[in-house]
Amino acid sequence: MIALEGVAATKGRFALRDVTFALRDGCFGVVIGPAGSGKTTLLEVVAGLLAPSAGRVTIAGADARGRPPEARDVGLVYQHAFLFPHLSVRDNVAYGAGDPAALEEATARMGVTALLDREVRGLSGGERQLVALARALARRPRLLLLDEPFSALDPRRRALIRREVRAMHREWGLTTLQVTHDFAEAGMLGDQAILLDAGRVLQSGPPAEVFRRPASPYVAEFLGAENVLGGTARDLGEAAPDWIDGAPSEYARGHRAFAFETEGLTLYAVGDFAPGAGHAVIRAEEITIARDQTHDSARNRFAGRVTELATLGALTRVTVEVRGVPLVAALTTRSAQELGLAPGIAVVASFKAMAVHLC
Amino acid sequence: MSRALPRLLSVLAALAGSLLLLFLAAPLVELVGTSGGEGLRRLGSDAELRGSLALTALCATAATLAGVLCGTPLAYLLARRDFPGRAVLSAVLDLPLLIPHPVAGIALLLLLGRESAIGGTALAVGLRIVGSPIGIIAAMLFVSAPLFVSGAREAFAKVDPRYEGVARTLGDSPWRAFHRVTLPLAGRGLLASAVVMWARAVSEFGAIVILTYNPKVVSVLSYDRFTSHGLGEALPVAAALALLALVPLTLLRALRTDVRGER
Numbered sequence: 227m228i229a230l231e232g233v234a235a236t237k238g239r240f241a242l243r244d245v246t247f248a249l250r251d252g253c254f255g256v257v258i259g260p261a262g263s264g265k266t267t268l269l270e271v272v273a274g275l276l277a278p279s280a281g282r283v284t285i286a287g288a289d290a291r292g293r294p295p296e297a298r299d300v301g302l303v304y305q306h307a308f309l310f311p312h313l314s315v316r317d318n319v320a321y322g323a324g325d326p327a328a329l330e331e332a333t334a335r336m337g338v339t340a341l342l343d344r345e346v347r348g349l350s351g352g353e354r355q356l357v358a359l360a361r362a363l364a365r366r367p368r369l370l371l372l373d374e375p376f377s378a379l380d381p382r383r384r385a386l387i388r389r390e391v392r393a394m395h396r397e398w399g400l401t402t403l404q405v406t407h408d409f410a411e412a413g414m415l416g417d418q419a420i421l422l423d424a425g426r427v428l429q430s431g432p433p434a435e436v437f438r439r440p441a442s443p444y445v446a447e448f449l450g451a452e453n454v455l456g457g458t459a460r461d462l463g464e465a466a467p468d469w470i471d472g473a474p475s476e477y478a479r480g481h482r483a484f485a486f487e488t489e490g491l492t493l494y495a496v497g498d499f500a501p502g503a504g505h506a507v508i509r510a511e512e513i514t515i516a517r518d519q520t521h522d523s524a525r526n527r528f529a530g531r532v533t534e535l536a537t538l539g540a541l542t543r544v545t546v547e548v549r550g551v552p553l554v555a556a557l558t559t560r561s562a563q564e565l566g567l568a569p570g571i572a573v574v575a576s577f578k579a580m581a582v583h584l585c
Numbered sequence: 586m587s588r589a590l591p592r593l594l595s596v597l598a599a600l601a602g603s604l605l606l607l608f609l610a611a612p613l614v615e616l617v618g619t620s621g622g623e624g625l626r627r628l629g630s631d632a633e634l635r636g637s638l639a640l641t642a643l644c645a646t647a648a649t650l651a652g653v654l655c656g657t658p659l660a661y662l663l664a665r666r667d668f669p670g671r672a673v674l675s676a677v678l679d680l681p682l683l684i685p686h687p688v689a690g691i692a693l694l695l696l697l698g699r700e701s702a703i704g705g706t707a708l709a710v711g712l713r714i715v716g717s718p719i720g721i722i723a724a725m726l727f728v729s730a731p732l733f734v735s736g737a738r739e740a741f742a743k744v745d746p747r748y749e750g751v752a753r754t755l756g757d758s759p760w761r762a763f764h765r766v767t768l769p770l771a772g773r774g775l776l777a778s779a780v781v782m783w784a785r786a787v788s789e790f791g792a793i794v795i796l797t798y799n800p801k802v803v804s805v806l807s808y809d810r811f812t813s814h815g816l817g818e819a820l821p822v823a824a825a826l827a828l829l830a831l832v833p834l835t836l837l838r839a840l841r842t843d844v845r846g847e848r
Contacts, residue, residue, distance in 0.1 A: 322755025
């Protein structure tokens with residue numbers, strides 16, 4: 227397990243403050259944060275390349291203080307690869323490799339066998355990232371630290387390599403910590419998401435939980451929640467069973483029902499929120515759109531007009547204005563076409579109380 | 586009007602640059618052009634000139650080796666570490682470049698002369714500094730080592746420390762990462778800095794003439810012949826010295842390729 231307790235560190239203009247989280251052995255942790263949030267600095271602290279000015283880093287149960295990077299059994303891949311330009315690809319991959327079988331496997335699985343006799347200077351950005359991954363994996367470390375390692379790969383190769391890295395992580399029992407600013411990647415790879423901003427951990431937990439239950443409106447917006455509304459929540463008492471029907475129970479902690487007043491709308495929500503001022507978060511994919519009133523189990527149902535349609539391939543984002551409040555829903559493009567949606571059309575937007583997260 | 590002014594400024598800038606270039610190159614071209622051949626011919630007949638050239642090259646090489654050995658760790662430290670007093674240390678290293686070289690010679694004489702603690706002790710064990718090749722090497726080292734340290738520091742600074750970081754995670758100790766990664770990546774810059782140091786050492790006069798007039802290095806021999814025999818005798822020696830300085834210059838040009846590290 228790796229654990230950070232109250233870690234502070236500074237590198238140039240990047241600073242970590244009071245960073246605390248733990249990642250169990252064999253887990254895939256994903257650090258998400260905007261540019262400049264200290265993600266790379268965090269990896270360097272774990273790798274032992276940067277000494278924390280406060281706090282404690284524990285690796286495999288032992289305090290890592292004073293343990294140099296070469297004794298931490300880590301593999302580190304930077305976004306810019308940092309292949310040694312004076313060595314060939316083969317020499318780069320073999321640089322720290324101990325076991326020839328691991329070297330061969332890492333090379334083959336990262337798809338760089340054909341590049342082995344090339345010079346580093348002739349490689350593309352994507353090829354460099356693959357070689358850097360192979361170099362780190364060839365050492366077969368216990369802890370793999372990845373700093374946006376797929377950013378230069380084309381989408382097809384990215385999906386392939388992401389899958390391969392996840393498979394190697396599982397098969398080799400690696401503990402992996404990857405930095406990304408892409409939450410979708412975090413959801414696909416991670417067992418644990420760690421949200422970092424301005425050097426602080428905002429939230430940490432399973433990606434699905436972080437995604438559905440952001441700790442703050444800032445986290446919600448950072449994770450791409452389209453509907454974040456400010457208002458006041460009123461406790462309505464224990465939620466009736468039909469309010470929580472069909473929803474995963476872990477997201478309905480406390481099972482309290484709330485009425486959330488926002489800009490003239492009353493939303494109904496279920497959760498464990500302390501009544502008072504707060505924010506309601508509704509993900510676009512939780513909102514369904516119909517041309518007429520429907521009779522489903524949704525607690526929240528609002529008549530409004532379509533103001534905007536944005537088609538992104540198979541998905542269409544529909545903005546519906548309800549009494550001056552814009553609600554964004556995500557539909558399949560086919561559904562949007564079947565409904566005959568267009569700006570100005572009257573529709574009904576509905577969503578369940580369970581889909582409203584209060585924070 | 587609006588187009589004519591920038592053109593006029595460009596022509597004036599080009600003219601100013603050309604004039605400076607001409608001013609810098611003309612004396613050397615004139616010297617080597619008129620006396621370079623004679624200087625080379627004299628190498629066959631003038632044993633003192635031959636000996637002086639060899640002494641100059643050897644002493645400059647020894648000073649450069651000492652500068653590289655002692656200056657490399659210092660340059661690495663200045664490029665990589667942030668520590669209290671770094672600015673002061675940098676300023677101290679620049680001092681020899683800022684003071685007149687005869688003043689440097691006088692300061693060295695005070696430190697290494699036979700009346701001084703170091704010079705007296707050395708003499709007691711049979712090691713003469715002033716008036717010997719050791720004095721020449723000391724003077725050369727003093728005036729030219731800062732050039733090496735400055736160039737080497739820049740060469741190290743160009744190598745992204747993350748290369749070393751990656752090497753450390755791949756199992757290297759700090760020294761091994763330096764040896765396997767940083768040194769090869771900064772190598773060309775270090776070599777170029779050493780060549781500049783050597784060239785500066787070869788052409789030093791002011792500090793050497795105070796510390797060690799005899800045996801004569803080429804710059805001192807040129808001065809000696811000028812004062813004793815006039816311009817005619819000094820010219821071939823001066824031309825030979827200029828040619829000797831051209832060797833490192835040519836080498837430096839050959840090395841001036843992209844030394845930036847690659848990501």
